[in-house]
Amino acid sequence: MTKRHITYLACSAALCGSLLGAAPATATHRVLQVHPGESIQKAVDAAQPGDTVLVLAGTYHESVRVSTPDLTLRGMGPQTVLQPAKKAGKAMPGKAAEQSCAQRGDGICVVGAKNGPVENVTVAHLTVTGFARNGLMAVGTANLNVHSVAAVKNGQWGIAEERAVHSVYRNNVARDNGDAGLFLANTVTAEQGSPDTDGTVVEHNLLEKNRIGVTVRRLRNLTVSDNSVTGNCAGLFVVGDENKPKAGRIVIADNQFVKNNKYCKKTARLSFLQGSGIVLTGAEDTLVTGNTVTGNSGKSPMSGGVVIVKSFVGATSEKNQITRNKLSDNSPADLVNQEAAKHGNTFTTNTCKKSKPAGLC
Numbered sequence: 001m002t003k004r005h006i007t008y009l010a011c012s013a014a015l016c017g018s019l020l021g022a023a024p025a026t027a028t029h030r031v032l033q034v035h036p037g038e039s040i041q042k043a044v045d046a047a048q049p050g051d052t053v054l055v056l057a058g059t060y061h062e063s064v065r066v067s068t069p070d071l072t073l074r075g076m077g078p079q080t081v082l083q084p085a086k087k088a089g090k091a092m093p094g095k096a097a098e099q100s101c102a103q104r105g106d107g108i109c110v111v112g113a114k115n116g117p118v119e120n121v122t123v124a125h126l127t128v129t130g131f132a133r134n135g136l137m138a139v140g141t142a143n144l145n146v147h148s149v150a151a152v153k154n155g156q157w158g159i160a161e162e163r164a165v166h167s168v169y170r171n172n173v174a175r176d177n178g179d180a181g182l183f184l185a186n187t188v189t190a191e192q193g194s195p196d197t198d199g200t201v202v203e204h205n206l207l208e209k210n211r212i213g214v215t216v217r218r219l220r221n222l223t224v225s226d227n228s229v230t231g232n233c234a235g236l237f238v239v240g241d242e243n244k245p246k247a248g249r250i251v252i253a254d255n256q257f258v259k260n261n262k263y264c265k266k267t268a269r270l271s272f273l274q275g276s277g278i279v280l281t282g283a284e285d286t287l288v289t290g291n292t293v294t295g296n297s298g299k300s301p302m303s304g305g306v307v308i309v310k311s312f313v314g315a316t317s318e319k320n321q322i323t324r325n326k327l328s329d330n331s332p333a334d335l336v337n338q339e340a341a342k343h344g345n346t347f348t349t350n351t352c353k354k355s356k357p358a359g360l361c
Helices: 003-009 012-018 040-046 096-103
Strands: 031-034 051-054 058-061 064-066 070-072 080-083 108-111 124-130 136-142 146-153 159-165 169-170 172-177 180-185 196-203 206-210 212-217 220-225 228-230 234-239 247-253 257-258 275-279 285-289 293-294 304-309 321-323 325-330 333-335 345-350
Touching: 031 040, 040 064, 064 096, 096 108, 108 124, 136 146, 136 285, 146 159, 159 196, 172 180, 172 275, 180 196, 180 206, 206 212, 212 220, 212 228, 212 247, 228 234, 234 247
Parallel strands: 031 051, 051 070, 058 080, 064 108, 070 124, 080 124, 108 136, 124 146, 136 159, 146 169, 146 172, 159 180, 169 196, 172 206, 180 212, 196 220, 206 228, 212 234, 220 247, 228 257, 234 275, 247 285, 257 293, 275 304, 285 321, 293 325, 304 333, 321 345
Antiparallel strands: none
Protein backbone atom coordinates (compact mmCIF):
# COMPACT_ATOMS: atom_id res chain seq x y z
CA MET A 1 0.00 0.00 0.00
CA THR A 2 1.37 3.43 -0.87
CA LYS A 3 1.96 6.14 1.68
CA ARG A 4 -0.89 8.07 0.07
CA HIS A 5 -3.40 5.29 0.68
CA ILE A 6 -2.16 4.68 4.22
CA THR A 7 -2.94 8.33 4.81
CA TYR A 8 -6.41 7.85 3.38
CA LEU A 9 -7.18 5.11 5.89
CA ALA A 10 -5.59 6.70 8.94
CA CYS A 11 -7.98 8.46 11.27
CA SER A 12 -6.30 11.70 12.30
CA ALA A 13 -5.42 12.11 15.95
CA ALA A 14 -7.29 15.37 16.13
CA LEU A 15 -10.46 13.88 14.68
CA CYS A 16 -10.42 10.67 16.68
CA GLY A 17 -9.44 12.49 19.84
CA SER A 18 -12.30 14.92 19.47
CA LEU A 19 -14.76 12.06 18.99
CA LEU A 20 -13.44 10.07 21.91
CA GLY A 21 -13.76 12.99 24.25
CA ALA A 22 -17.00 14.30 22.87
CA ALA A 23 -19.98 14.78 25.11
CA PRO A 24 -23.47 15.04 23.66
CA ALA A 25 -23.87 18.64 22.55
CA THR A 26 -27.60 18.22 22.13
CA ALA A 27 -30.19 15.54 22.54
CA THR A 28 -30.15 15.01 18.78
CA HIS A 29 -26.44 14.32 18.33
CA ARG A 30 -24.58 11.79 20.44
CA VAL A 31 -21.40 9.78 20.13
CA LEU A 32 -21.99 6.15 21.10
CA GLN A 33 -18.69 4.37 21.73
CA VAL A 34 -18.22 0.67 21.11
CA HIS A 35 -15.31 -1.08 22.83
CA PRO A 36 -13.80 -4.45 21.87
CA GLY A 37 -16.05 -7.22 23.11
CA GLU A 38 -19.18 -5.06 22.80
CA SER A 39 -21.79 -5.20 20.05
CA ILE A 40 -21.65 -2.66 17.23
CA GLN A 41 -25.18 -3.66 16.24
CA LYS A 42 -26.59 -2.83 19.66
CA ALA A 43 -25.09 0.66 19.43
CA VAL A 44 -26.47 1.13 15.92
CA ASP A 45 -29.92 -0.01 17.08
CA ALA A 46 -29.78 2.48 19.95
CA ALA A 47 -28.67 5.38 17.77
CA GLN A 48 -30.94 8.16 16.57
CA PRO A 49 -30.65 10.25 13.40
CA GLY A 50 -27.66 12.54 13.74
CA ASP A 51 -25.73 10.22 16.06
CA THR A 52 -22.25 8.81 15.54
CA VAL A 53 -21.41 5.22 16.46
CA LEU A 54 -17.67 5.28 17.13
CA VAL A 55 -16.09 1.82 17.03
CA LEU A 56 -12.79 1.75 18.88
CA ALA A 57 -9.75 -0.12 17.66
CA GLY A 58 -10.14 -3.89 17.84
CA THR A 59 -11.52 -6.88 15.94
CA TYR A 60 -15.29 -7.36 15.96
CA HIS A 61 -16.76 -10.67 14.81
CA GLU A 62 -20.17 -9.59 13.57
CA SER A 63 -22.19 -8.14 10.72
CA VAL A 64 -23.91 -4.79 11.08
CA ARG A 65 -27.11 -3.50 9.51
CA VAL A 66 -27.76 0.24 9.30
CA SER A 67 -31.22 1.59 8.46
CA THR A 68 -31.26 4.81 10.51
CA PRO A 69 -30.91 8.00 8.44
CA ASP A 70 -28.25 10.61 9.18
CA LEU A 71 -26.17 8.04 11.05
CA THR A 72 -22.37 7.88 11.04
CA LEU A 73 -20.64 4.55 11.61
CA ARG A 74 -16.98 5.34 12.16
CA GLY A 75 -13.97 3.34 13.21
CA MET A 76 -10.50 4.39 14.28
CA GLY A 77 -8.85 3.52 10.98
CA PRO A 78 -7.29 0.20 9.89
CA GLN A 79 -7.21 -0.92 13.53
CA THR A 80 -11.03 -1.20 13.60
CA VAL A 81 -11.73 -4.52 11.89
CA LEU A 82 -15.03 -6.29 11.16
CA GLN A 83 -14.81 -10.01 10.46
CA PRO A 84 -17.47 -12.74 10.26
CA ALA A 85 -18.76 -14.34 13.44
CA LYS A 86 -16.38 -17.05 14.60
CA LYS A 87 -18.99 -19.79 14.33
CA ALA A 88 -21.25 -20.23 11.32
CA GLY A 89 -24.83 -19.49 12.20
CA LYS A 90 -23.93 -17.75 15.44
CA ALA A 91 -26.79 -15.55 16.61
CA MET A 92 -26.11 -11.85 16.14
CA PRO A 93 -27.52 -9.08 18.32
CA GLY A 94 -30.60 -7.31 16.97
CA LYS A 95 -33.70 -8.11 15.00
CA ALA A 96 -34.31 -10.59 12.20
CA ALA A 97 -33.33 -7.99 9.60
CA GLU A 98 -29.89 -7.72 11.14
CA GLN A 99 -29.64 -11.49 11.17
CA SER A 100 -30.20 -11.58 7.41
CA CYS A 101 -27.17 -9.38 6.77
CA ALA A 102 -24.92 -11.94 8.44
CA GLN A 103 -26.77 -14.89 6.95
CA ARG A 104 -26.23 -13.52 3.44
CA GLY A 105 -22.54 -13.27 4.17
CA ASP A 106 -22.25 -9.48 4.18
CA GLY A 107 -20.19 -7.40 6.59
CA ILE A 108 -22.00 -4.05 6.69
CA CYS A 109 -25.47 -3.60 5.17
CA VAL A 110 -26.94 -0.12 4.66
CA VAL A 111 -30.57 -0.73 3.77
CA GLY A 112 -33.50 1.55 2.95
CA ALA A 113 -37.17 0.81 3.50
CA LYS A 114 -39.71 -0.21 0.89
CA ASN A 115 -41.32 3.22 1.04
CA GLY A 116 -38.11 5.20 0.55
CA PRO A 117 -34.31 5.25 0.75
CA VAL A 118 -32.28 5.63 3.89
CA GLU A 119 -30.55 9.00 3.59
CA ASN A 120 -27.26 10.56 4.65
CA VAL A 121 -25.52 7.53 6.12
CA THR A 122 -21.73 7.68 6.48
CA VAL A 123 -19.43 4.68 6.91
CA ALA A 124 -15.77 5.53 7.47
CA HIS A 125 -12.37 4.61 8.86
CA LEU A 126 -12.65 0.85 9.28
CA THR A 127 -11.81 -2.48 7.67
CA VAL A 128 -14.26 -5.19 6.53
CA THR A 129 -12.59 -8.47 5.66
CA GLY A 130 -13.24 -12.17 5.18
CA PHE A 131 -16.99 -12.07 4.54
CA ALA A 132 -18.41 -14.76 2.29
CA ARG A 133 -20.20 -12.29 0.05
CA ASN A 134 -19.67 -8.53 0.34
CA GLY A 135 -17.68 -6.33 2.66
CA LEU A 136 -20.19 -3.46 2.49
CA MET A 137 -23.53 -3.68 0.67
CA ALA A 138 -25.86 -0.68 0.26
CA VAL A 139 -29.41 -1.12 -1.05
CA GLY A 140 -31.92 1.71 -1.37
CA THR A 141 -29.82 4.64 -0.22
CA ALA A 142 -29.53 8.37 -0.93
CA ASN A 143 -26.47 10.51 -0.18
CA LEU A 144 -24.44 7.58 1.12
CA ASN A 145 -20.86 8.52 1.99
CA VAL A 146 -18.26 5.75 2.23
CA HIS A 147 -14.72 6.89 2.82
CA SER A 148 -11.47 5.54 4.22
CA VAL A 149 -12.86 2.00 4.31
CA ALA A 150 -10.68 -1.03 3.50
CA ALA A 151 -12.60 -3.94 1.95
CA VAL A 152 -10.21 -6.87 1.78
CA LYS A 153 -10.58 -10.54 0.84
CA ASN A 154 -14.36 -10.70 0.68
CA GLY A 155 -15.94 -13.44 -1.41
CA GLN A 156 -17.80 -11.33 -3.96
CA TRP A 157 -17.69 -7.53 -3.91
CA GLY A 158 -15.61 -5.35 -1.66
CA ILE A 159 -18.02 -2.40 -1.61
CA ALA A 160 -21.28 -2.51 -3.55
CA GLU A 161 -24.55 -0.69 -4.06
CA GLU A 162 -27.85 -1.02 -5.89
CA ARG A 163 -30.88 1.26 -6.08
CA ALA A 164 -28.82 4.15 -4.76
CA VAL A 165 -28.53 7.81 -5.72
CA HIS A 166 -25.91 10.46 -5.11
CA SER A 167 -23.36 8.26 -3.38
CA VAL A 168 -19.76 9.24 -2.69
CA TYR A 169 -16.99 6.62 -2.50
CA ARG A 170 -13.74 8.34 -1.65
CA ASN A 171 -10.30 7.29 -0.35
CA ASN A 172 -11.21 3.61 0.06
CA VAL A 173 -9.07 0.53 -0.54
CA ALA A 174 -10.60 -2.59 -2.13
CA ARG A 175 -8.17 -5.48 -2.45
CA ASP A 176 -8.29 -9.23 -3.15
CA ASN A 177 -12.08 -9.46 -3.42
CA GLY A 178 -13.65 -12.28 -5.43
CA ASP A 179 -15.37 -10.08 -8.00
CA ALA A 180 -15.35 -6.27 -8.19
CA GLY A 181 -13.59 -4.10 -5.68
CA LEU A 182 -16.32 -1.50 -6.20
CA PHE A 183 -19.62 -2.61 -7.76
CA LEU A 184 -22.38 -0.13 -8.64
CA ALA A 185 -25.60 -1.28 -10.27
CA ASN A 186 -29.21 -0.30 -10.81
CA THR A 187 -30.40 -3.63 -9.46
CA VAL A 188 -28.78 -7.01 -9.18
CA THR A 189 -31.85 -9.20 -9.60
CA ALA A 190 -34.07 -7.58 -12.25
CA GLU A 191 -33.81 -6.59 -15.91
CA GLN A 192 -34.52 -2.90 -16.36
CA GLY A 193 -33.11 0.28 -17.85
CA SER A 194 -30.31 2.40 -16.42
CA PRO A 195 -31.43 5.01 -13.86
CA ASP A 196 -29.78 8.36 -13.19
CA THR A 197 -27.59 8.22 -10.07
CA ASP A 198 -27.92 11.98 -9.52
CA GLY A 199 -24.16 12.40 -9.68
CA THR A 200 -22.57 9.51 -7.79
CA VAL A 201 -18.80 9.98 -7.39
CA VAL A 202 -16.05 7.34 -7.19
CA GLU A 203 -12.71 9.03 -6.60
CA HIS A 204 -9.28 8.66 -4.99
CA ASN A 205 -9.72 4.94 -4.30
CA LEU A 206 -7.10 2.18 -4.53
CA LEU A 207 -8.48 -0.91 -6.28
CA GLU A 208 -6.08 -3.80 -6.64
CA LYS A 209 -5.95 -7.58 -7.08
CA ASN A 210 -9.72 -8.00 -7.50
CA ARG A 211 -11.39 -9.68 -10.45
CA ILE A 212 -12.48 -6.24 -11.69
CA GLY A 213 -11.41 -3.00 -10.07
CA VAL A 214 -14.67 -1.10 -10.68
CA THR A 215 -17.89 -2.33 -12.30
CA VAL A 216 -20.59 0.16 -13.27
CA ARG A 217 -23.63 -1.80 -14.46
CA ARG A 218 -26.72 -0.22 -16.00
CA LEU A 219 -26.35 3.25 -14.50
CA ARG A 220 -26.20 6.82 -15.81
CA ASN A 221 -24.72 10.12 -14.69
CA LEU A 222 -21.76 9.35 -12.47
CA THR A 223 -18.04 10.11 -12.30
CA VAL A 224 -15.08 7.77 -11.81
CA SER A 225 -11.97 9.89 -11.33
CA ASP A 226 -8.47 9.95 -9.83
CA ASN A 227 -8.46 6.29 -8.82
CA SER A 228 -5.49 3.92 -8.82
CA VAL A 229 -6.50 0.60 -10.43
CA THR A 230 -3.84 -2.08 -10.67
CA GLY A 231 -3.26 -5.82 -10.52
CA ASN A 232 -6.86 -6.79 -11.28
CA CYS A 233 -7.98 -9.02 -14.15
CA ALA A 234 -9.71 -5.94 -15.59
CA GLY A 235 -9.54 -2.36 -14.44
CA LEU A 236 -13.00 -0.93 -15.12
CA PHE A 237 -16.14 -2.26 -16.80
CA VAL A 238 -19.06 -0.07 -17.87
CA VAL A 239 -21.82 -2.54 -18.66
CA GLY A 240 -25.11 -1.94 -20.47
CA ASP A 241 -27.58 -4.19 -22.23
CA GLU A 242 -30.66 -4.08 -24.45
CA ASN A 243 -32.82 -2.29 -21.87
CA LYS A 244 -33.53 1.44 -22.22
CA PRO A 245 -32.08 3.80 -21.34
CA LYS A 246 -28.63 2.38 -21.79
CA ALA A 247 -25.78 2.76 -19.38
CA GLY A 248 -24.09 6.06 -20.15
CA ARG A 249 -23.42 9.71 -19.47
CA ILE A 250 -20.46 8.56 -17.39
CA VAL A 251 -17.18 10.44 -16.96
CA ILE A 252 -14.02 8.35 -16.52
CA ALA A 253 -11.24 10.84 -15.93
CA ASP A 254 -7.68 11.11 -14.63
CA ASN A 255 -7.41 7.54 -13.35
CA GLN A 256 -4.41 5.23 -13.52
CA PHE A 257 -5.02 1.76 -14.96
CA VAL A 258 -1.74 -0.14 -14.64
CA LYS A 259 -0.93 -3.81 -15.30
CA ASN A 260 -4.34 -5.32 -14.74
CA ASN A 261 -3.01 -8.67 -15.90
CA LYS A 262 -4.32 -11.14 -13.35
CA TYR A 263 -6.07 -14.12 -14.96
CA CYS A 264 -9.75 -14.82 -14.16
CA LYS A 265 -11.62 -17.73 -15.67
CA LYS A 266 -14.75 -17.30 -17.74
CA THR A 267 -18.25 -17.04 -16.29
CA ALA A 268 -21.72 -17.63 -17.70
CA ARG A 269 -21.77 -14.07 -19.06
CA LEU A 270 -18.12 -13.27 -19.80
CA SER A 271 -15.14 -14.93 -21.39
CA PHE A 272 -11.98 -15.18 -19.32
CA LEU A 273 -10.49 -11.86 -18.29
CA GLN A 274 -6.91 -10.71 -18.41
CA GLY A 275 -5.17 -7.51 -19.41
CA SER A 276 -8.10 -5.08 -19.71
CA GLY A 277 -7.74 -1.45 -18.71
CA ILE A 278 -11.12 0.15 -19.47
CA VAL A 279 -13.96 -1.78 -21.14
CA LEU A 280 -17.15 -0.14 -22.43
CA THR A 281 -19.73 -2.75 -23.36
CA GLY A 282 -23.26 -1.75 -24.32
CA ALA A 283 -22.61 1.83 -23.12
CA GLU A 284 -23.31 5.23 -24.67
CA ASP A 285 -22.31 8.89 -24.27
CA THR A 286 -19.41 8.05 -21.97
CA LEU A 287 -16.36 10.32 -21.78
CA VAL A 288 -12.99 8.65 -21.18
CA THR A 289 -10.40 11.38 -20.74
CA GLY A 290 -7.09 12.17 -19.09
CA ASN A 291 -6.43 8.60 -17.96
CA THR A 292 -3.07 6.84 -17.84
CA VAL A 293 -3.50 3.30 -19.17
CA THR A 294 -0.34 1.23 -19.31
CA GLY A 295 0.90 -2.35 -19.29
CA ASN A 296 -2.48 -4.09 -19.58
CA SER A 297 -1.79 -7.19 -21.62
CA GLY A 298 -3.70 -10.38 -22.38
CA LYS A 299 -5.40 -12.55 -24.97
CA SER A 300 -8.98 -12.23 -23.80
CA PRO A 301 -11.52 -10.86 -26.32
CA MET A 302 -11.61 -7.79 -24.06
CA SER A 303 -7.86 -7.32 -23.56
CA GLY A 304 -6.29 -3.96 -24.32
CA GLY A 305 -5.95 -0.45 -23.00
CA VAL A 306 -9.38 1.01 -23.80
CA VAL A 307 -11.77 -1.49 -25.36
CA ILE A 308 -15.20 -0.82 -26.89
CA VAL A 309 -17.26 -3.92 -27.54
CA LYS A 310 -20.85 -5.12 -27.86
CA SER A 311 -22.46 -6.38 -24.68
CA PHE A 312 -23.05 -10.02 -23.81
CA VAL A 313 -26.56 -9.75 -25.31
CA GLY A 314 -25.36 -7.87 -28.39
CA ALA A 315 -26.21 -4.30 -27.37
CA THR A 316 -24.02 -1.79 -29.20
CA SER A 317 -21.73 0.82 -27.66
CA GLU A 318 -22.45 4.21 -29.19
CA LYS A 319 -21.29 7.84 -29.12
CA ASN A 320 -18.53 7.32 -26.59
CA GLN A 321 -15.62 9.78 -26.59
CA ILE A 322 -12.07 8.58 -25.93
CA THR A 323 -9.83 11.63 -25.74
CA ARG A 324 -6.60 12.96 -24.21
CA ASN A 325 -5.56 9.66 -22.63
CA LYS A 326 -1.96 8.43 -22.31
CA LEU A 327 -1.70 4.78 -23.32
CA SER A 328 1.37 2.56 -23.63
CA ASP A 329 2.43 -1.10 -23.63
CA ASN A 330 -1.12 -2.44 -23.79
CA SER A 331 -1.77 -5.65 -25.73
CA PRO A 332 -3.15 -6.50 -28.20
CA ALA A 333 -3.45 -2.71 -28.61
CA ASP A 334 -3.72 0.54 -26.71
CA LEU A 335 -7.10 1.33 -28.29
CA VAL A 336 -9.52 -1.38 -29.43
CA ASN A 337 -12.82 -0.58 -31.15
CA GLN A 338 -14.86 -3.65 -32.01
CA GLU A 339 -17.90 -1.57 -33.01
CA ALA A 340 -18.79 -0.43 -36.52
CA ALA A 341 -17.91 3.15 -37.48
CA LYS A 342 -21.60 4.03 -37.80
CA HIS A 343 -22.03 3.87 -34.03
CA GLY A 344 -20.17 7.13 -33.57
CA ASN A 345 -17.47 6.27 -31.05
CA THR A 346 -14.65 8.82 -31.39
CA PHE A 347 -10.93 8.65 -30.58
CA THR A 348 -9.11 12.00 -30.49
CA THR A 349 -5.86 13.45 -29.11
CA ASN A 350 -4.78 10.24 -27.38
CA THR A 351 -1.08 9.42 -26.90
CA CYS A 352 -0.61 5.82 -28.03
CA LYS A 353 1.23 3.59 -30.50
CA LYS A 354 -1.07 0.81 -31.62
CA SER A 355 -4.79 0.45 -32.21
CA LYS A 356 -7.26 -2.07 -33.58
CA PRO A 357 -8.30 -1.15 -36.19
CA ALA A 358 -5.28 0.92 -37.16
CA GLY A 359 -5.55 4.69 -37.27
CA LEU A 360 -7.21 5.41 -33.91
CA CYS A 361 -4.00 6.72 -32.29
